[in-house]
Amino acid sequence: MCDLFVKDIAGHLGEEVRLKGWVRNIRSSGKLLFIIFRDGTGEIQAVAFKPELGEELFETAKKLSLESSLILKGIPRKHQKLEGEYELSITSIEVIQYAAEYPIGKKEHGPDFLLSNRHLWIRSSKQWAILRLRHRIYYAITEYLHSQGFFRFDSPILTPNACEGTTTLFELEYFDEGLAYLSQSGQLYLETGIMSLGRVYDFGPVFRAERSKTRKHLTEFWMMDAEAAFVDHEENMQIQEELIRYIIRSVLENCLPELNVLERDIDTLRKADAPFKRMTHYEAVEYLRAKGSEITHGSDLGAQDEVLLTEGSEVPIFIERWPKEIKAFYMKRDPENPSLVLGNDLIAPEGFGEIIGGSQREDDHDMLLSRMQAENMPIEPYQWFLDLRKYGSVPHSGFGVGLERLITWMSGTRHIRETIPFPRMIYRIYP
Amino acid sequence: MCDLFVKDIAGHLGEEVRLKGWVRNIRSSGKLLFIIFRDGTGEIQAVAFKPELGEELFETAKKLSLESSLILKGIPRKHQKLEGEYELSITSIEVIQYAAEYPIGKKEHGPDFLLSNRHLWIRSSKQWAILRLRHRIYYAITEYLHSQGFFRFDSPILTPNACEGTTTLFELEYFDEGLAYLSQSGQLYLETGIMSLGRVYDFGPVFRAERSKTRKHLTEFWMMDAEAAFVDHEENMQIQEELIRYIIRSVLENCLPELNVLERDIDTLRKADAPFKRMTHYEAVEYLRAKGSEITHGSDLGAQDEVLLTEGSEVPIFIERWPKEIKAFYMKRDPENPSLVLGNDLIAPEGFGEIIGGSQREDDHDMLLSRMQAENMPIEPYQWFLDLRKYGSVPHSGFGVGLERLITWMSGTRHIRETIPFPRMIYRIYP
Numbered sequence: 113m114c115d116l117f118v119k120d121i122a123g124h125l126g127e128e129v130r131l132k133g134w135v136r137n138i139r140s141s142g143k144l145l146f147i148i149f150r151d152g153t154g155e156i157q158a159v160a161f162k163p164e165l166g167e168e169l170f171e172t173a174k175k176l177s178l179e180s181s182l183i184l185k186g187i188p189r190k191h192q193k194l195e196g197e198y199e200l201s202i203t204s205i206e207v208i209q210y211a212a213e214y215p216i217g218k219k220e221h222g223p224d225f226l227l228s229n230r231h232l233w234i235r236s237s238k239q240w241a242i243l244r245l246r247h248r249i250y251y252a253i254t255e256y257l258h259s260q261g262f263f264r265f266d267s268p269i270l271t272p273n274a275c276e277g278t279t280t281l282f283e284l285e286y287f288d289e290g291l292a293y294l295s296q297s298g299q300l301y302l303e304t305g306i307m308s309l310g311r312v313y314d315f316g317p318v319f320r321a322e323r324s325k326t327r328k329h330l331t332e333f334w335m336m337d338a339e340a341a342f343v344d345h346e347e348n349m350q351i352q353e354e355l356i357r358y359i360i361r362s363v364l365e366n367c368l369p370e371l372n373v374l375e376r377d378i379d380t381l382r383k384a385d386a387p388f389k390r391m392t393h394y395e396a397v398e399y400l401r402a403k404g405s406e407i408t409h410g411s412d413l414g415a416q417d418e419v420l421l422t423e424g425s426e427v428p429i430f431i432e433r434w435p436k437e438i439k440a441f442y443m444k445r446d447p448e449n450p451s452l453v454l455g456n457d458l459i460a461p462e463g464f465g466e467i468i469g470g471s472q473r474e475d476d477h478d479m480l481l482s483r484m485q486a487e488n489m490p491i492e493p494y495q496w497f498l499d500l501r502k503y504g505s506v507p508h509s510g511f512g513v514g515l516e517r518l519i520t521w522m523s524g525t526r527h528i529r530e531t532i533p534f535p536r537m538i539y540r541i542y543p
Numbered sequence: 544m545c546d547l548f549v550k551d552i553a554g555h556l557g558e559e560v561r562l563k564g565w566v567r568n569i570r571s572s573g574k575l576l577f578i579i580f581r582d583g584t585g586e587i588q589a590v591a592f593k594p595e596l597g598e599e600l601f602e603t604a605k606k607l608s609l610e611s612s613l614i615l616k617g618i619p620r621k622h623q624k625l626e627g628e629y630e631l632s633i634t635s636i637e638v639i640q641y642a643a644e645y646p647i648g649k650k651e652h653g654p655d656f657l658l659s660n661r662h663l664w665i666r667s668s669k670q671w672a673i674l675r676l677r678h679r680i681y682y683a684i685t686e687y688l689h690s691q692g693f694f695r696f697d698s699p700i701l702t703p704n705a706c707e708g709t710t711t712l713f714e715l716e717y718f719d720e721g722l723a724y725l726s727q728s729g730q731l732y733l734e735t736g737i738m739s740l741g742r743v744y745d746f747g748p749v750f751r752a753e754r755s756k757t758r759k760h761l762t763e764f765w766m767m768d769a770e771a772a773f774v775d776h777e778e779n780m781q782i783q784e785e786l787i788r789y790i791i792r793s794v795l796e797n798c799l800p801e802l803n804v805l806e807r808d809i810d811t812l813r814k815a816d817a818p819f820k821r822m823t824h825y826e827a828v829e830y831l832r833a834k835g836s837e838i839t840h841g842s843d844l845g846a847q848d849e850v851l852l853t854e855g856s857e858v859p860i861f862i863e864r865w866p867k868e869i870k871a872f873y874m875k876r877d878p879e880n881p882s883l884v885l886g887n888d889l890i891a892p893e894g895f896g897e898i899i900g901g902s903q904r905e906d907d908h909d910m911l912l913s914r915m916q917a918e919n920m921p922i923e924p925y926q927w928f929l930d931l932r933k934y935g936s937v938p939h940s941g942f943g944v945g946l947e948r949l950i951t952w953m954s955g956t957r958h959i960r961e962t963i964p965f966p967r968m969i970y971r972i973y974p
Contacts, residue, residue: 117692117741132773134738134935152741152772153692181935211934231735231927232934240739247694251685261548261584263678268965269700269748270713270763272972282701284715284725287754289972294715301965304662304974307565308671310548310583316747317700323718332701341583342563496662496974503642503663504565504612534699534732541703541720543735543927 113185118154121188121198128203131156131184134235135176135211145173149184149200154369155237157191158184158200165202173205178217179235181208223529230534231543241370242530245363245523248370250315250515252362253336256355257313262338265305265312267298269319272493282321282331294319297512300442300497302339303473306508307500313338315515325538327527328415328465330516332536339510345444345454345472348509349430352458352468353388355513356428360385363522376524383426384461390430393452396421412438419463428467432456441483443471456511464521470511477501544616549585552619552629559618559634562587565666566611566642576604580615580631585800586668588622589615589631596633604636609648610666612639654960661965662974672801673961676794676954679801681746681946683793684767687786688744693769696736696743698729700750703924713752713762725750728943731873731928733770734904737939738931744769746946756969758958759846759896761947763967770941776875776885776903779940780861783889783899784819786944787859791816794953807955814857815892823864824883827852843869850894859898863887872914874902887942895952901942908932 116129133151140146143162148155162170176182185204191197216232226233233239254264270292286292298314305312315336322329343351363371364382371378391399393409400407400417407417413431422429433452436445443453455471474480480501484491491498519531529535534543547560564582571577574593579586593601607613616635622628647663657664664670685695701723717723729745736743746767753760774782794802795813802809822830824840831838831848838848844862853860864883867876874884886902905911911932915922922929950962960966965974 132937133741152737152739179935181937208938209936214934229927231930232738234735234739243696243736243740244694247696250695251689254682254685258682263675264681265674265678265964266748266765268763268967270750270967270972272974282715282717284713286713286972287752287969289970292972301974304665305674305964306583307663308583308665309674310564317697319701321718332699334697493973496660499662503645504610505640506563506612507639533696533736536699536701538718539720541701541717541723542924543703543732 118149118151118156120153121156121200125188125190125198128185128187131158131186131200133181133184135178135180135182136237137178138174138176140174145170145202147173147176147184147202149182156188156198156200158186158202160202160205165205169205172207173202175210176207177211178214179211181211182206183208223527227529227535227540228542234533237373239530241373242519242523242525243533244370245367245374246515246519246531248363248366249359249519249522250334252359253355253513253515254315255362256358257338260311260351262311262313262340263305263309265302265309265314266316267295267301267314267337269295269317271295280320280322282319296320297335298337299339299510299512300494302337302510303497303500303508306339306341306506307504311338311340311343323538327529328517330528330532330535330537333528333532334515336513336515337510338512339508341506341508343472343509344507345432345456345509348470348472348511349390349432349456352456352470352511353428353430356388356458356467357385359518359522371523374523374525376522380426380462381522384428386427388428388430388458389425390432391421392433393431393435394433396431410435410437413457413459413466415465418459418465422459422461422463425461428461429459430456431459439471441487441489442473442480444474445479454509460517460521462521462524465517466514467517467521468511468513470509472507472509475501475505475507477505549580549582549587551584552587552631556619556621556629559616562589562615562617562631564612564615566607566609566613567668568609569605569607571605576601576633578604578607578615578633580613587619587629587631589617589633591633591636596636600636603638604633606641607638608642609645610642612642613637614639654958658960658966658971659973665964668804670961672804673950673954673956674964675801676798676805677946677950677962679794679798680790680950680953681765683790684746684786684944684946686793687789688769691742691782693742693744693771694736694740696733696740696745697747698726698732698745698768700726700748702726711751711753713750727751728766729768730770730941730943731925733768733941734928734931734939737770737772737937738935742769742771742774754969758960759948761959761963761966761968764959764963765946767944767946768941769943770939772937772939774903774940775938776863776887776940779901779903779942780821780863780887783887783901783942784859784861787819787889787898788816790949790953802954805954805956807953811857811893812953815859817858819858819889820856820860822852822860822862824862824866825864827862841866841868844888844890844897846896849890849896853890853892853894856892859892860890861887862890870902872918872920873904873911875905876910885940891948891952893952893955896948897945898948898952899942899944901940903938903940906932906936906938908936 137148145160183206186200282294446452458468568579576591614637617631713725877883889899
């Protein structure tokens with residue numbers, strides 16, 4: 113008899129198979145017993161008929177509690193009523209463990225209770241679907257990058273210097289070397305990698321010690337940074353757009369069951385796979401002010417501005433050419449207007465906010481140095497970064513994708529805490 | 544004219560193309576100038592002939608320093624003497640930047656100098672080859688796992704509890720929640736994931752604050768942990784063996800140029816793709832004692848033991864069924880001998896040491912609890928881990944692969960510090 117996963121059931125209709133997994137739900141009605149059975153790869157309704165299973169086994173099965181583990185033997189058939197669905201006619205049941213009373217029931221639980229039981233909560237259909245989507249999105253990103261000649265180049269987490277300000281850094285004692293900081297971004301290190309490998313990316317955890325308690329903040333989250341030699345601002349945006357559209361297609365091809373569980377509007381997602389809109393920061397501010405926002409030309413977009421900006425847009429929107437004062441020191445000056453930098457944000461539709469930040473990088477040693485001095489940055493810890501502009505500097509660009517932000521959009525989830533297996537927030541480090 | 548990467552040159556012989564990159568080396572001889580040109584994807588010898596290039600451009604080109612960045616136009620041809628190699632007849636040279644005098648020359652540098660200049664050192668042929676190998680090995684691991692139905696499930700880095708002892712933990716203040724620790728292994732968290740997704744893995748940085756200064760120690764390194772429901776000790780070892788053999792084949796298929804740069808003995812690597820040997824810990828100790836080691840039956844293998852054990856073996860060796868006292872609390876007791884656990888190490892040949900540790904996990908709640916109590920572990924922080932044995936416990940197994948250890952073996956590199964872009968060691972956190 114063949115050991116099978118639920119996902120492979122369609123290829124084995126009519127033959128007796130063995131499935132191993134858990135009881136999602138159970139109910140009985142006279143001589144019939146219905147088990148919603150799950151094994152990680154999918155769910156199936158399994159049906160036992162008392163006269164066929166035998167009285168003793170039937171009564172044993174009826175006592176199964178939620179989340180009990182078991183091995184089912186049975187014959188998969190097409191579902192009698194639901195097109196494209198299957199069910200299993202049970203021929204035998206072997207209980208592995210009767211689960212203790214499961215704390216997560218059908219009643220509503222508050223977020224704190226669910227987060228404290230995150231190790232169990234992840235078994236629920238919705239969390240299962242989001243985590244499978246996370247897997248697919250991560251993999252689609254690496255597939256696309258590899259097809260474009262990017263090499264994985266892991267940036268360090270323990271760093272001696274601060275990439276973007278020091279107030280939101282986690283710090284720790286590093287032996288006798290003084291303080292070390294947990295990385296907020298691998299970007300600066302990635303820039304070293306392009307001089308060896310041409311095109312590189314990293315994809316790992318980054319950390320921000322922000323005292324913010326919103327549905328958009330995690331203190332530990334995953335970031336993909338990509339960096340490419342001889343790529344300018346324009347091509348950089350093309351790569352970003354192709355990447356996001358590739359991910360949308362990969363998700364639609366591979367994750368329809370998950371999107372259905374999440375009740376995600378699939379058509380809306382599909383429509384985002386079309387040429388993205390572009391606005392300069394100046395144009396965006398004009399547009400927003402006409403719509404009633406009080407944003408000024410020298411300021412960053414607020415969360416509400418991002419929502420307003422994408423209202424009515426089916427596709428993500430690039431906001432490019434930002435005032436240099438509100439963007440990072442390493443962005444290249446716009447040759448057409450030295451008060452701007454060649455940076456871009458990419459804003460997801462449906463109010464999901466920023467998903468990418470990118471720019472062409474300053475490749476001139478003296479320009480970079482003067483910008484660092486103007487920002488009162490310490491020079492010595494960044495000597496290695498300046499070195500890159502001394503030994504064969506080249507035009508180059510890159511961008512960073514926030515994995516969890518992307519998942520909130522693709523999955524239609526409003527709370528970022530559900531997009532990572534074990535979220536870390538200001539008041540949350542357990543389990 | 545077509546913009547090209549060096550790796551794609553063979554498809555464009557005889558047509559004028561444009562290449563962008565750096566000067567690895569340069570020499571001139573009368574009317575000829577030879578530039579070893581690299582662009583991240585590979586290297587090619589580019590040749591300029593004074594009468595063809597013109598006097599002015601030729602003299603400009605002659606002044607190019609090492610690591611200068613440039614755009615070459617030229618016509619790729621088969622190398623006149625070297626089979627399978629190509630060279631470029633230069634038709635035009637555009638200098639992007641004359642590099643300042645490059646600090647890494649042809650003379651020997653000490654490791655400290657090279658590590659302080661790691662941001663430049665990675666450009667050297669050997670480091671380039673190791674980093675490309677790292678990319679391939681990482682990707683091969685995920686390819687194999689995906690083919691076997693494993694889903695990515697990222698474990699947290701910031702953790703409230705200690706996985707394996709507390710003396711080697713990096714700790715930091717986590718807001719008002721007290722101390723947090725940097726993860727040493729995602730394994731325990733992965734065990735929660737199998738109850739949702741069936742088979743899961745993580746692959747990210749882990750941390751050990753060890754005060755060891757050896758060529759095998761990093762304080763930050765990359766680990767892949769895999770965990771699968773309904774997999775026993777035997778099948779667990781099969782998965783490990785298939786994974787490693789898959790990686791060997793992938794490296795041999797994709798990285799011959801890199802292995803050649805590294806002067807890796809390819810035949811030796813190829814021979815390791817054969818059925819792995821197996822010994823119990825007891826047998827290993829007997830074997831070692833017969834060879835003169837002073838190891839006893841209750842002790843772990845030392846580095847020298849690992850070398851001695853694999854001497855003369857073409858394939859990796861599994862050491863299984865260990866005394867429970869010297870293995871972690873979560874390993875399942877051997878039903879045939881309760882003083883042993885169903886754990887395994889996998890030792891690479893050629894003296895490269897342990898590359899995998901794995902085991903079937905204790906799935907019985909009370910057995911696990913009593914083992915934790917016997918080791919004086921705090922119970923409350925691990926309540927979530929014990930919960931997994933209450934709500935549908937199942938037989939399960941997993942293992943962890945140290946990425947850098949694996950790279951040292953595949954690349955034939957004796958120093959682990961060269962297998963990661965920016966190594967972190969007891970006296971090293973810059974750059």
